[in-house]
Amino acid sequence: MRKAINHLKKCDPILSAIIENVGACRIQYGDPSFERLAEAIVYQQLNGKAAVTIFNRFADLAGAR
Numbered sequence: 001m002r003k004a005i006n007h008l009k010k011c012d013p014i015l016s017a018i019i020e021n022v023g024a025c026r027i028q029y030g031d032p033s034f035e036r037l038a039e040a041i042v043y044q045q046l047n048g049k050a051a052v053t054i055f056n057r058f059a060d061l062a063g064a065r
Contacts, residue, residue: 035064
């Protein structure tokens with residue numbers, strides 16, 4: 001990850017300034033599962049509270065909870 005961040009900072013001065021002010025991206029990886037895939041799709045298509053509500057309904061119907 002550090003190599004990618006350094007590359008971005010060297011290639012784009014605006015992005016470099018943002019990274020310096022905000023900090024580097026921190027990614028957390030989890031085990032791939034159908035539930036995670038479905039959640040990612042819902043959150044890409046919807047925003048905020050609507051995504052949470054619809055995903056929770058979907059998970060309940062699918063028996064994931």
